Amino acid sequence: MSKVRVRFAPSPTGGLHLGGVRTVLYNYLFAKQHKGDFILRIEDTDQTRFVPGAEEYIFACLKWCGMEPDESPLHKGSYGPYRQSERKEQYRQYAEQLVKNGYAYYAFDTKEDLEKMREENKTAENPSPQYDHRIRGKMQNSLSLTEAEVNDLLTRNTPYVIRIKMPENEVIGFTDMIRGEIRFETGLVDDKVLLKADGMPTYHLAVVVDDYLMKITHAFRGEEWLPSAPVHLLLWKYLGWENEMPQWAHLPLILGPNGKLSKRDGAKYGFPVFAMNWTDPRTNELTEGFKERGFLPEAFVNLLAVLGWNDGTEQELFSMEELISKFSMERVHVAGARFDFEKAKWFNHEWIKKSAVQNYTLTVKELLGSAGISVTDEGKLESVLELVKDRCTLLPDFVQQSSFFFKTPDRLDVDAVKPKWTADKKDFFTAYADKLASLSEWNIPGLENCFKQLAAEKNIKPGDLQLPLRIMLVGGKYGPPVFAIAELLGKDETIRRINNAIVVIEG
Ligand code: GLU
Numbered sequence: 001m002s003k004v005r006v007r008f009a010p011s012p013t014g015g016l017h018l019g020g021v022r023t024v025l026y027n028y029l030f031a032k033q034h035k036g037d038f039i040l041r042i043e044d045t046d047q048t049r050f051v052p053g054a055e056e057y058i059f060a061c062l063k064w065c066g067m068e069p070d071e072s073p074l075h076k077g078s079y080g081p082y083r084q085s086e087r088k089e090q091y092r093q094y095a096e097q098l099v100k101n102g103y104a105y106y107a108f109d110t111k112e113d114l115e116k117m118r119e120e121n122k123t124a125e126n127p128s129p130q131y132d133h134r135i136r137g138k139m140q141n142s143l144s145l146t147e148a149e150v151n152d153l154l155t156r157n158t159p160y161v162i163r164i165k166m167p168e169n170e171v172i173g174f175t176d177m178i179r180g181e182i183r184f185e186t187g188l189v190d191d192k193v194l195l196k197a198d199g200m201p202t203y204h205l206a207v208v209v210d211d212y213l214m215k216i217t218h219a220f221r222g223e224e225w226l227p228s229a230p231v232h233l234l235l236w237k238y239l240g241w242e243n244e245m246p247q248w249a250h251l252p253l254i255l256g257p258n259g260k261l262s263k264r265d266g267a268k269y270g271f272p273v274f275a276m277n278w279t280d281p282r283t284n285e286l287t288e289g290f291k292e293r294g295f296l297p298e299a300f301v302n303l304l305a306v307l308g309w310n311d312g313t314e315q316e317l318f319s320m321e322e323l324i325s326k327f328s329m330e331r332v333h334v335a336g337a338r339f340d341f342e343k344a345k346w347f348n349h350e351w352i353k354k355s356a357v358q359n360y361t362l363t364v365k366e367l368l369g370s371a372g373i374s375v376t377d378e379g380k381l382e383s384v385l386e387l388v389k390d391r392c393t394l395l396p397d398f399v400q401q402s403s404f405f406f407k408t409p410d411r412l413d414v415d416a417v418k419p420k421w422t423a424d425k426k427d428f429f430t431a432y433a434d435k436l437a438s439l440s441e442w443n444i445p446g447l448e449n450c451f452k453q454l455a456a457e458k459n460i461k462p463g464d465l466q467l468p469l470r471i472m473l474v475g476g477k478y479g480p481p482v483f484a485i486a487e488l489l490g491k492d493e494t495i496r497r498i499n500n501a502i503v504v505i506e507g
Contacts, residue, residue, distance in 0.1 A: 004036025006218045008069075009207065011043045012054035015278025015287055016061050018261065018339060019222060019254045022304045026251060027220050028067040029305070029327040036217070040072035041210060042083040045200045052281050061275040065297050066320060079214040084206050091201035094209050094239060095162045095194050099142070103238040104194060106160045107131075107141040108153050130190035133168040162195040164204075164231060164238075172233050177218075177249035177329040184230035192231050204228060208235040211246055219246040220329070226250045249329050252308050253336040261339050263287055271341040275300070294394030295344075296360060299351035303344050308337035317350055349393040357385040364398045371399050373406050380405070383488055387480045401479065405488055408497060409475025412504055416477055417468045421505055428458050428465060429472070433498040442491055447483040472501035 006027045010020060031038035040062070044050055059074060071077025081087055098104035109117075114131070117139065121129035129135065136143055142150045143165070153160070166186050173183040194205040201209070211219055229248070236245040256265035256273075266273035266288070276289035290300050302318055311318075311326045318326065352360070361382055365375050375381050381402070388401040435450050451469075455462040470482045473494065479485055486494045 002215070002217060004031060004034035004218060005039060005214065005216050006031045006036065006220065007039040007041050007211070007214065007216050009041045009043045009210075009221070010058055011046065011049060011203075012058065013049045013051050014054055014280060015057060015274040015276070015289070017263070017273045017275075018304065018307070019251075021061065021065065021275045021300075022254065022307060023220060023222060023251055024062060024065070024067055025301060025304050025323075026249075026309075026327070026329070026332070029323050030218060030220070030329065031070075032324045033327060037070040037077070038067070039077070039079070039214060039216070040069035040075075040082065041214070042073060042085075043203060043206065044083055044085045045088075045203065045206050047085070047200070057276070057278060064276060064291055065301055067301075084201070084210065087206075087210065088200060090213070091205055091209055092195060092199060095201070095205060098164070098194070098235075098238055099162060101238065102165070103234070104162050104164050105136075105142040106150060106154075107139065107163050107191075107193075108145075108158050108160045109140045113140060131163065132166060132190045133187060136163075136165075136191060159197040161193045161197055163191040163193055164234065166191050166231070166234070172230055174229065174233055174245075174248060177247055178252070178332045179250060179334055182226070182229070184233075186230055186234070189227075189230050192228075194235075204231050205235065208232050208239065208241075212236075212239070212241050212244060215244075216246045218249070220249045220251060223250040223252055249332070251332065252334060254307055255336040255338045260336075269341070271344070290344075294396045295348050296351045296355060296395070298355060298359075299344075299348040302351065303347040307339060308333050317347070317354070345393050352389050352392050352395075357382050357389060360395060361385060363395055364402070367396055367399050368403065368406065371403065373399075373403050375406055380488065387484055387488065391478075391480070404474045404479070405485070408493075408500075411475060412501055413471050413476045414505055417471050417505055420464070421468070424458060424460060425465065425468060426502060426506065428454065428460055429468065429498055429502055431458070433495045433502075436491060436495050436498075439491070442487065444481075444483045444487050447486050451483070468501075468505075469498075472498050 008024045008027050010016070028038050030036070040058070042055055055073075059072075062068060069075050071079060071082060073082045095104060099106065117131070117135060118129055121135065131139065138144065141163070145153075166189050168187050170186040171183055172186060173181060176182050192204050193202050195201055229250075233245075236242050254261045256262060257269060258265070261273060263273055272288040272290045272293045274287050274289045276291040278287045278289065279285070280287075291297075298319065301320060301323070305318060305323050305327070306316060309327065309332045312331065361378060364385060365378070365381060368375055384402045384405045385398065388398065391401050392398050432451065432454055435454060436447070439446055439450055451465070452462050455465055466482060467477070470477065470479065473482065473485050473489060489497070
């Protein structure tokens with residue numbers, strides 16, 4: 001078998017949503033599993049839809065997810081350029097070849113002609129008639145006009161497009177890696193434009209030419225492209241490349257609460273649908289991303305992988321390495337996969353627990369910085385993160401769970417202590433602070449023993465003293481085991497907080 005080469009071929013029209021990144025992921029996994037190449041090709045032939053910043057965004061997303069392409073506009077390879085707008089010159093010859101061989105034709109129809117055609121042929125059953133075998137004979141094209149008329153139009157530089165001539169009565173098909181045999185009646189498909197008046201190819205021509213020239217062996221894309229498959233199948237055949245056609249897989253939709261998952265669902269239900277924050281430069285509208293919401297890339301990749309795929313067991317947590325070895329296109333479900341944000345958060349929680357804290361120390365440090373807490377001792381931060389990570393689902397949760405290690409709490413939840421506060425308790429904590437000053441072993445057992453002994457001496461149940469101690473050190477009723485907190489805070493700070501808190505509670 002020739003070397004596996006797959007491609008992700010986005011149009012740079014905006015941020016990447018879950019479905020787009022899952023397409024990247026399945027391409028990437030397949031390529032790596034087969035020791036093949038993963039190519040990123042920018043499909044920017046529709047210049048009216050071009051959005052500045054979208055391409056940079058795609059690169060940043062792939063980088064964040066750990067899915068670097070082997071070839072792309074930034075990672076040079078031998079099949080470039082990797083931006084279709086830079087390949088413009090290559091496409092025309094193929095379009096002309098199709099015309100010459102009778103598989104395509106010039107169409108000179110103006111916008112008005114097309115509107116008129118739609119108006120005149122509109123019926124209740126067919127509200128938007130297409131340019132197809134029933135219509136083409138009545139339009140301005142090289143099939144309906146004489147050769148002399150066509151030549152005349154061409155010499156007068158009349159703008160034209162090249163359209164594929166879809167056969168009236170053929171059944172064609174292919175075997176999809178997920179869906180199996182798929183058949184199409186060519187007569188139901190319109191004569192798609194292949195080359196536009198400005199000389200740019202449309203997606204249909206460019207995707208076939210580039211998949212061929214870039215020696216793509218497998219093409220995986222969203223199921224929304226299935227209706228275009230008959231056009232592409234015919235182009236592979238008409239260009240004489242049938243034997244080189246990639247194997248195709250059309251990936252199922254990702255479903256939201258009401259059908260296909262949309263940006264609107266995200267806004268309505270308060271969850272991200274994009275990989276990273278995306279600000280549309282045309283409207284300044286910000287769409288939130290998983291990264292900024294506080295997802296780890298490992299978790300994001302994992303949750304995407306299992307949106308529509310499993311390995312046949314109950315396993316849900318997969319690292320990238322495991323996915324590379326276990327993924328198979330045949331096990332992708334045909335039916336759409338439902339996205340569940342609660343489940344997505346579960347994945348993140350699991351990955352926060354599972355990952356080495358060094359993987360996210362820097363991110364948490366930045367989050368703390370934005371909350372006004374500067375951390376100078378990264379070693380201490382790592383110990384803190386280790387201690388509190390079980391309590392965090394999304395990275396910003398670390399701000400609440402770890403701030404008090406670096407900053408004396410501004411406010412103490414005095415109300416949680418006051419009702420049961422007694423002179424005995426005041427006495428206990430004053431003595432405890434004293435004892436801690438001379439404690440030789442500053443560790444959890446040392447702190448705990450001292451606490452229990454003193455409680456026994458003073459005849460108070462240690463259980464009644466734990467909450468006040470927590471409020472004194474943390475400020476509120478949360479956080480990891482209290483002696484672990486004291487251990488990390490260190491002697492001076494622990495004693496200071498206890499003494500200060502006694503004053504506040506007494507006040
Ligand atoms: N440019 C197409 C898109 O943005 C690519 C489809 C394909 O992979 O063939 O979805």
